[in-house]
Amino acid sequence: MTVAAIEPPAIQRTKGPLRRALDRFIENRAARAGLFIVIPVLMAVMTYHWWWPYAPNAIDLKAMNKGPSASHWLGSDGVGRDVFARLLQGGRISLLVAVCSVAISIVIGFLVGAIASFGGRVVDATAMRFVDLAMTLPPVIFLLVLASIAGTGIAPTILVISLLSWPVLSRMVRARLLELRERDFVVAARGMGAGLPHLLFRHGLPNCIDILVVYATLQIANAILLEAGLSFLGLGIAPPEASWGNMLNLARSTVVLEQYPWQWMFPGAALVLTVLAINFIGDGLRDAFDPRSDLN
Amino acid sequence: MRIKTIAIAAALLLGTGLPTIVQAQNPKTIAGGFDVGPGGFPKNFNPLVATGGFTWLSTYFEPLVIWNAGLTELEGDLAKNYTMSSDQLTYTFNLVKESWHDGKPFTSKDVKFTIELAKNKASGSLLAARLGDVASVETPDDSTVIVKLSKPNGSFLSILSQVLILPEHALAGMSPESLATSTWWSTSPVGTGPFKFKKYVTDQYVELAADDDYRGGKPKVDVLINRYFENPAAAVAALRAGEIQFTYVEPDDAASFKTDTSFKVIEGGSYVVNYIGLNQKVDLFKDLRVRQAIMYAIDRNAIIESLYGGAAKPANCGYVAPQLVPEGLEAYAYDPAKAKALLTEAGWDKINGDKPITLLTYYGSPQAANVMAAIQSMLAQVGINVVPRVVDTPTYNGTVYKEGTPDWNAFPMVYAGLQNGPNPAGINPGLNKSQLPPAGFNTMRIEFDDLSAAFDKALGETDASKLDAAWQDVCKVMNKDLPWATLWVANRYGVASNKLKDFVWTPAPGGGPYAAHPETWDIQ
């Protein structure tokens, strides 16, 4: 809606809806910029161990708190670990946590939403009260209690974030599918005795794919922020494992904030930039899937 | 929503419309973060259940005897002087003349009341077991207290220094059970110290006012404030913003204050020995060679130099105090080759190889994270793959302290600390086989007969002249058997504004108490 295609392509009427959405997405300058940031970040984060000489956890007590230089591009931290290596490893962990937790929450969110809409009144009401309950607690507080139970580390953090983010999605899926349920082809399929799995995956899934894609993208951005926040409260990824959140946490100390700015500025910049780029992409996708956006 | 917005807007208008209240005469005030850091115990007001925070509590409550500011010996506080009988069973205290903050005189009855209350489990007192040897408390007159023990206890006076004397006239009316949940502690406590309780603004700060007729002289400042902070970093921000004049700081922060002329860095031994605990229920660590290898593999001097800025003493047993460390200890100097050889000898490849071993800790400070990273990296060099895991204190205790047979592999190795002074008996609960949980603190389940015997001998030693030698024996056994991989005793820091005069602070374990003489503190 916001940064929609400026003029509709002339030949759009001959194309399918997905193709048109893709065109709209490519037309979107912000979304393109997002891709230009995210793809190199992803590549760097996934491959750094092949081309970067330092390991993220290799200490060097003789080179502590050194500023950026030719050998340590982004300087070194309080035990002489290479900040660039930790930045990339941190990115790997943060993105891993974000992607996994979003994947899990999509599965839960879709299943709950879809089963609620196809499962009949009782199932629907029970499932939705459950969703309400999950949404009654403010997220960070739920997170706090969950995290203190699950502990710190990658798996608990993924669990906590995914348990937190599915309810919104399941509401969106349910709303979409309730509408779908009454449509002829679904009624026909049911009439012919199609089972729940058939309904869910042959009819439900394809008709929700746009919601899922957009939600996934925007939620990845959110999950990165959540991980950072959790680590800030000491509940997410615990050091010495690197994550953008716990690297940023170093800025709590005035000494680091003032005298060793490279230790928090670079992870901070990487985090904001990546989240920004993913948000751009997510927004672009939303506009692209929005059939009204051609009218604007 | 709308109503709320309007209400807030109204409050804003009202607020800005009011003139700032300027006080005619500013009372002399010292504000500090007295409960920041490991010695603090913020939001607790009941000395009977305190495991820390004595620095602050002892500004308005006082014990009979107290450590001097150097923590080298005990001196009288509410007891003018004291004598011990030759069989070490009878202690006689002569009390000072002092009045409670509400004007009532302080007498021996208060002392008797307090010791008996502290001994009574029903009051929730954490001192109850430690005072178990007290047979009777007698009060021949108002200014004399005689305490009789059932058996000699070398630590008795040291324990007594944490028994802050409470007013009988204010508390006798309440049952011991109801005392634990009483609001008296945080609303109207009455003590004998140089400052008296004024008010507590929940979870924000405590305010004390000078007690003008204090026996040590009228305090030089009018108001003493203890502000609560969520973490040392927040306290540092307030210190640098000029809002408080004192706080505990992390070592990294201390370094940055050293170059700043408007602050003074106060440094002192922590009296906490840091160690890597090696769970004796885990087969890997039953082999002495493995324990030795860990000692040789960790370059303690390098860590002390770089991460502690040199402000720590390497520990080759549980002690670093010169009188407790005998000659001829193995120094376990950094020698990775030797560590590797020992591991090969012990067949490390077969018994564990590079399987990850959890290194559990409750230390959450940035510096501790660096230390853990260094230890992880050094152990990795000799082929021991440890995975540091930082948890909060309750999780740590819930893990290691569980009764019966907990999951030993949840804490095969821990990075921890235990108080080793001023009273050397402090580490006994962590190492003696008689102290296995649930009866005691020996969470690493160390059952070494020679070590326990050495501890028992030192604890039972009644001849003061042989005491140091007995503790030296403990040290010797620890050095040889390596129940822990002992690391170091680090210094801790406080930073005070240069505006403070005659300010005394020391990073005593649990906050002391020690003779800080707050009545002499002054501010420019």
Added chain:
Amino acid sequence: MLSFIARRCATGLLMLVALSLLIFVLLRLAPGDPIDAYINPSVPMSASDLETLRDRLGLDQPLPLQYFGWLRAALSGDFGYSIQRSGVQVLPLVMERIGPTALLMGLGLAIAIVVGIAAGIYSAVRRNAWPDIAMSVLSFIGISSPAFLTALLGLYFFSVLLRWAPSGGMQTAGAPFSISDVLAHLILPACLLSIGHAALIMRYMRASLLEVLNQDYVRTARAKGVREFWVIIKHATRNALLPVITLIGSTVGIAIGGAIFLESVFNWPGMGLLLVNAVGTRDYPVIMGATLVIGVCVILVNILTDVAYAFVDPRIQVA
């Protein structure tokens, strides 16, 4: 309308009971109990003392008994005592925190709403001009920055370096209570809190206004010769506000949580900080009390949002 509110309240009550059970079970699954939080691992103490404490707190009773005991007391308004603070009752403790949180959230959201809506309208009207692009980029950055980072940086620049505002707390320690003092402590965290929310509101406002400006009735108004300013304010904005109100409603819930970071950086004595502390010390009664109170607030806000929605949009029937 009244029966709708009554029904929502009844469901809300049931949900609160379910919530309390959920939290109770979750808490007991967490490693470490209040006693474990009490032990300083560096200071040795006797286990028999700890056992005494555990008995006194009733932590050795069977779990269902503990829960129903708590529930019965809670229904009669007694939420018990804080374990970590001797002699402090939970309910007053929690109630005391609502004020500061509401103040911080209220002012933060008020700033966010004013700034966000104004910027959103301006952006939509001047669509694709450079101020619009600049504001859009800024708002994206606002959404993409972690709240605790802006809080830390704000604290450092405005309190430690410039000394424009106090570094934390709600009032100057030792000074008599005054509104101006509280305001001085409030303004910095409130402004920092508003950044993220203002950015979000601005983007919603802009998008929603753009859509409305294309609608027929706006075109009609313009054709009638209504001045552009009034078209936007009277005709378009009112309708464009609908999604923004929903957003603000759901934001209040998030803001209680989001305020945790600001409260923890600025030592603001609100609900978030209370809860973070209580979780850290396993203060069960306080955690239960605080989550319930927050739950009540969220449910109330949800009901209020629905009601407000009905008032703004007469097409919506609540029944």
